[in-house]
Amino acid sequence: MQTIILGAGISGLSAAYALEKACPGTYAIYEQGATVGGLCRTQQVDGFRFDIVSHVLHFRSQETEHLVRRILDDALIRQERSAWTYFQGRYVPYPFQTHLNALPKPVQAACLGGFLKAWIKRKIGSEREPGNFGEWVEQYFGRGIAQYFMRPYNQKLWGVEPEQLSLDWIRPFVPGAELGQVLSNLVSNRNHHQLGYNPWFFYPKQGGIQALSEAVCRRVAQVQFEHEAVEIDLERHTVRFQNGGQTGYERLISTLPLPALIERASGVPEELRREAAELRWTSLLNLTYCLRRPLARRCHWVYFPEAEYPFFRLVFPSNICGELAPEGGGLIAAEISNPEPEREEELERRVTSCLERLGWISHPSDIVRVVRIHFPYAYPVHDLERARRVRRLLDFLESRQVWSIGRFGAWRYSSIDSAITEALEAAPRILESSPGGVLGNDTTPP
Numbered sequence: 001m002q003t004i005i006l007g008a009g010i011s012g013l014s015a016a017y018a019l020e021k022a023c024p025g026t027y028a029i030y031e032q033g034a035t036v037g038g039l040c041r042t043q044q045v046d047g048f049r050f051d052i053v054s055h056v057l058h059f060r061s062q063e064t065e066h067l068v069r070r071i072l073d074d075a076l077i078r079q080e081r082s083a084w085t086y087f088q089g090r091y092v093p094y095p096f097q098t099h100l101n102a103l104p105k106p107v108q109a110a111c112l113g114g115f116l117k118a119w120i121k122r123k124i125g126s127e128r129e130p131g132n133f134g135e136w137v138e139q140y141f142g143r144g145i146a147q148y149f150m151r152p153y154n155q156k157l158w159g160v161e162p163e164q165l166s167l168d169w170i171r172p173f174v175p176g177a178e179l180g181q182v183l184s185n186l187v188s189n190r191n192h193h194q195l196g197y198n199p200w201f202f203y204p205k206q207g208g209i210q211a212l213s214e215a216v217c218r219r220v221a222q223v224q225f226e227h228e229a230v231e232i233d234l235e236r237h238t239v240r241f242q243n244g245g246q247t248g249y250e251r252l253i254s255t256l257p258l259p260a261l262i263e264r265a266s267g268v269p270e271e272l273r274r275e276a277a278e279l280r281w282t283s284l285l286n287l288t289y290c291l292r293r294p295l296a297r298r299c300h301w302v303y304f305p306e307a308e309y310p311f312f313r314l315v316f317p318s319n320i321c322g323e324l325a326p327e328g329g330g331l332i333a334a335e336i337s338n339p340e341p342e343r344e345e346e347l348e349r350r351v352t353s354c355l356e357r358l359g360w361i362s363h364p365s366d367i368v369r370v371v372r373i374h375f376p377y378a379y380p381v382h383d384l385e386r387a388r389r390v391r392r393l394l395d396f397l398e399s400r401q402v403w404s405i406g407r408f409g410a411w412r413y414s415s416i417d418s419a420i421t422e423a424l425e426a427a428p429r430i431l432e433s434s435p436g437g438v439l440g441n442d443t444t445p446p
């Protein structure tokens, strides 16, 4: 094969889709698991269907939107986002920073005062450029919003202090706050939900997010399942698999987490190995509650900045798409960052008790089952050294005919639409690259 793709998540499948269009029959896809989709997979249990991590679709690229619509035969539902922040016992509309009207009075005063002070300082240009996320938050939103939401929420999600985070991920993920919006919401006491990068979103009508992975998969070469790449020889251009098989390649597209790829590759200078070992990321525990009662509220997800709640977000998949729960049932997913593996039982008990206190579960007998899934890789942490380290590693790999793409391959906080867009854009560049390796033949595993 001329091109080998490692990983059949949405990035690997999208790269395959582009190669299928450009040069069918010249590539092969290898996946360590038994199904396609990676993070974009959906499970079916006791009549419930849920994504292994909750997903919705939003598109920044029109081409990607058209492609997704075409391959799903337009079978998408469109929903106006209903997102909230739970704070001091009340639901504040998302984003927190423009809904100061919904805050308790003393907090409102602190947030508004801090916001106005920050706004004036920005206008008179008295501050130097922020050098990290923590500084940006204080300069842009002011001390109150930083203290009550931005700092605690982001610490919970990323597991590091905001000062350790860079600024290269905030667009599109952190909506800004215009003075006019903040004041008009305060005066009119109205909620404007239409801010941020996903004021509405899409979701497959049937089959959960996996419907998308499967639709792409049907249009590409057959995936070779249960082929975990364990050794990549960058000199000889060969990949060895856990099952004993081996293949050669001219070009390699990898969607493995970047540190895992470097660990498995031979011929990487020691200095670059050290760079890869310094990359940081979060793991995730996702607890999905399958309930025999419908949900009490119609919202889609809620952020939790406060420490008494172990999760940073609750998602309500059956409100995103009714098809996911059986008639009269409901689904809740609780997302916990960096859980200690030996404390998962205890965490589940705490989450259940929080859901009861919050009124999302009225009685333990409402629970049909709780599905616990642990993800070793969830968010690549955008620390201050990430961009430099990743650039060095990707440049080195590309000089060896290896393209590391996707959320974990390119080590970037990104979503499905950017995974698809980036894979489609990368494919022609990869094809244009000069062939450097030995063309190998697949060997059948013993």
Ligand SMILES: Cc1cc2nc3c(=O)[nH]c(=O)nc-3n(C[C@H](O)[C@H](O)[C@H](O)COP(=O)(O)OP(=O)(O)OC[C@H]3O[C@@H](n4cnc5c(N)ncnc54)[C@H](O)[C@@H]3O)c2cc1C
Binding pocket: 006, 007, 008, 009, 010, 011, 012, 030, 031, 032, 033, 036, 037, 038, 039, 040, 053, 054, 055, 056, 057, 058, 227, 228, 229, 230, 255, 256, 257, 284, 335, 377, 378, 379, 405, 406, 407, 408, 409, 414, 415, 416, 417, 419
């Ligand atoms: C909590 C959470 C919520 C999210 N919510 C959204 C959302 O609402 N909307 C949205 O657009 N995006 C969302 N995302 C992001 C989205 O899930 C990812 O951007 C996307 O799924 C990444 O796809 P990928 O193919 O790059 O990576 P992956 O899905 O991780 O795919 C990589 C594949 O490589 C395989 N692999 C790994 N190692 C090997 C090996 N050694 N050999 C062979 N195969 C291997 C894996 O099994 C996997 O199939 C969310 C992510 C998280 C963590």
